[in-house]
Amino acid sequence: MCGIVGAVSxxxxxxxLVEGLRRLEYRGYDSCGLAVHQDGQLRRARSTARVAELDAQVAQEGIAAGTGIAHTRWATHGAPAVHNAHPHFSGNRIALVHNGIIENHDELRAELQAKGYEFSSQTDTEVIAHLVNHLYDGDLFETxxxxxxxxxxxxAIAVFCRDEPHRVVGAREGSPLILGRGEGENFLASDAMALAGVTDQIVxxxxxxxVDVQLNKVWIHGRQPDGSLRAVERETRTVHAHTGAAELGPYRHYMQKEIFEQPKAIADTLDAVAGISPELFxxxxxGVFKEIDQVLVLACGTSYYAGLVARQWIESLAGVPTNVEIASEYRYRDSVPNPxxxxxxxxxxxxxxxxxxxxxxxxxLGMPHTLTICNVSTSAMVRECxxxxxxxxxxxxxxxSxxxxxxxxxxxxxxxxxLAQVRGRLTDEQEAKHLKDLRHLPAAVQSVLALEPQVIAWSEEFARKENALFLGRGLHYPVALEGALKLKEISYIHAEAYPAGELKHGPLALVTAAMPVVTVAPNDQLLEKLKxxxxxxxxxxxxxxxxxxxxSFIRSEAGLHVIRMPEHYGWLSPILHTVPLQLLAYHTACARGTDVDKPRNLAKSVTVE
Known part of the structure; x- marks a missing residue:
């Protein structure tokens, strides 16, 4: 959830370093900082403001060097404060940044305190810095x-030592870290986007x-089955990170930009789909699809809600029993595996x-058939599945999201x-109809985006509320969950979602004139029940x-406000109904003056448990 950038040049x-932090700020923005090897000493700047303030601080203090590390933080151990911000020093010899959580930090802290080390932060990261300093014997890579x-x-850590100019050492376990290779210079980062425009040669x-990063060479030691570390070769890939993605253009916030990019994003996602085939995956x-007899979906947050929609699609269209599990809960309970x-x-x-x-x-547990739906082709998940x-x-x-x-x-x-095709449940006519609907989907989403002025009018009223209920049925209950989550995340309005049929089983007690009730009402077989x-x-x-x-024959009147969707979209209706809920959350947050792109206490990439 935090971001790392390091360089030797x-x-x-x-x-x-500063530009890399700007591109990684979405990963954590409670604090930021950098440290460099300048004139034989460690120099550092840290801030609990945004990267722009750090940039001004660095310029004012004249910090410049060829070796350094930088970090943008999402707080886990210790409040967002300058003394908890990275990089952390041990004496004036070791500088270190860290993403992740060290579970045995209390044990290590007590051991190091007994050896005379003093701690200036509440972080688990400072423990690593002192540990490296304690073990240091003149070779940082070995240490x-x-x-x-x-x-x-x-x-994921990046560390350098005052006594070894032009050397940064990195290590990873459970958090992403990449190596960027250049001519006479090399880099470390959490994400290739941090190095866009600097190098496209990524390991x-x-x-x-x-990894040992120096000016003209790098060494990588990989963990072997016996736990030892030995020299290994890792593939260098050419990765063209999208620098334009970080530009706002005419939009007020990245979230607004990304809402309006959905027609193109959907079209790009479908670009290579000429027909329905298992080999799309x-x-x-x-062979895998023929062998399996059930599906298990594992996901968190918004992705979990996507899984809930998928369960109904897979069971209804393909006839395959499907379970959806919150990933953070799944591995801590006794489940019954099926190979x-x-x-x-x-x-x-x-x-x-x-x-x-x-x-x-x-x-x-013995379930070898794995598949991921993922937005990053070079990610750990894609490599694992x-x-x-x-x-x-x-x-x-x-x-x-x-x-x-x-x-x-x-x-x-x-x-x-x-899956339906493999099971003989998808006729040629049905395939052609679904493909036609998919190809029209970008245009259909574009027509929903045209509803924005009506949604803005609603948002002005929502901005004065502190609670909201969201209702949906069937395929659209997960859409209601996603709509409530969006409102919570960025406007800080407490929102809950329920299947509409559950109202009378408890939530109806909350309904008053002060409680807006948002309802997703497609014209499907459940519409009359929903009415x-x-x-x-x-x-x-x-x-x-x-x-x-x-x-759907639902008319606006006193106490009943209706925004009409351009068309009913059958099985793909959840995608269309998601978009106005995104707009409602976005414009409500704008009206309340919250930090839309960087809501409090949250970060984009959740790389810690």
Missing amino acids: TRNIVPI VQLAVKRLRGAY YLEEGDV GDGAY RTLVVTITQSGETADTLAALKHARA RLAYITRAGAEIGVA TKAFTTQLVGLFLLALS SNLQEVRARGGELFVFADGD
Whole structure:
């Protein structure tokens, strides 16, 4: 959830570090900082403001050097404060940044305090810095290899030493870290986007790797089956990170930009789809799909809601029993494994720690058939899974997911159709109809975006509220869950979602004139049932805000506000109904003056458990 950038060069690397932090700020923004090796000493600047303030501080203090590390933080251990901000020093010899959580930090802290080390922060990271300093014997690469053997938990670290100019050492276990290779200079980062415009030669470090980064060469030691570390070769890939993704253009916020990028993102995700085929998910998918007899979806947050929609698609279209599990819960309960299960993970970044751990747990239980729906083709999740469908949403900077969610749904719908085809449940006529609907989907989403002025009018009223209920039925209950999550995330309005039929089983007690009730009302087989649920709200004085299809015969009147969707879209209706809920959350947050792209306490890429 935090971001790391490191560099070794003969030029001043401070602008590279700062620009890298700007591109990684979406990963954590509680504090930021950098440290360099300047004139034989360690120099550091840290701030609890944003990267722009750090940049000004660095310029004012004249910090410039060819070796350094930088970090943007999402707080775990210790409050967001300058003394807890990275980089952390040990004496004036070791500087270190860290992503992840060290589970045995209390034990190590007590041991180091007994040896005379004084701690100036509440972080687990400072423990690593002092541990490296304590073990240091003149060779930082060897020292870090010794240090990581003492660590339990997840980490990506970058560290340099005052006594060894032009050298940075990195290590990873459970948190992403990449190596960027250049001419006479080399780099470390959490994400290739941090190095866009600096180098496109990227090495994705593997679990347990320790890397020695110097001016003209790098060494990588990888963990062997016996636990030892030995020299290894890792593939260098040419990765063209999208620098344009970090530009706002005419939009007020990245979230707004990404909402309006959804037609293109969906079109790009469907670009290579000429027909329905298991091989859309990789070589050998047909054999896997023939062998499995159930599906297990593992995901967190917004991706979990995408899985709930997928369950209904897969069971209805393909007839395959499907379970959806919250990844962070799945591996901590006793479940009943079935080796004929297709384990499907859903993740935007492909680095979500809970989902990666759940995947490994499922495999350890004897379920080898794995598939991921992911937006990053070079991510750990794609490397770990046998099959994959890569969505092409592009970089998503806003913390609240928008285009990543709708493109995940597209990938999951293709999965449902492919499973149906393998089972003989998809006729040629049905395939042609579904493909036609998919190809029209970008235009359909564009027409929904045209509803923005009506949604803005609603948002002005929502901005004065502190609570809201969201209702949906069937395929659209997960859409209601996603709408409530978006409102919570960025406007800080407490919102809950329920299946509309559950109103009378408790939530109806909350309904008053002060409680807006948002309802997703497509013209499907559950519409008449849903209308009865709406009457239950009206009878208690509740105020309804309904997103209805054009032919649903729900009319606006006192206490009942209706925005009409351009068309009913059948199985793909959840994708269309998601978009106005995104707009409602966005414009409500704008009206309340919250930090839309960087909501409090949250970060984009959840790489810690």
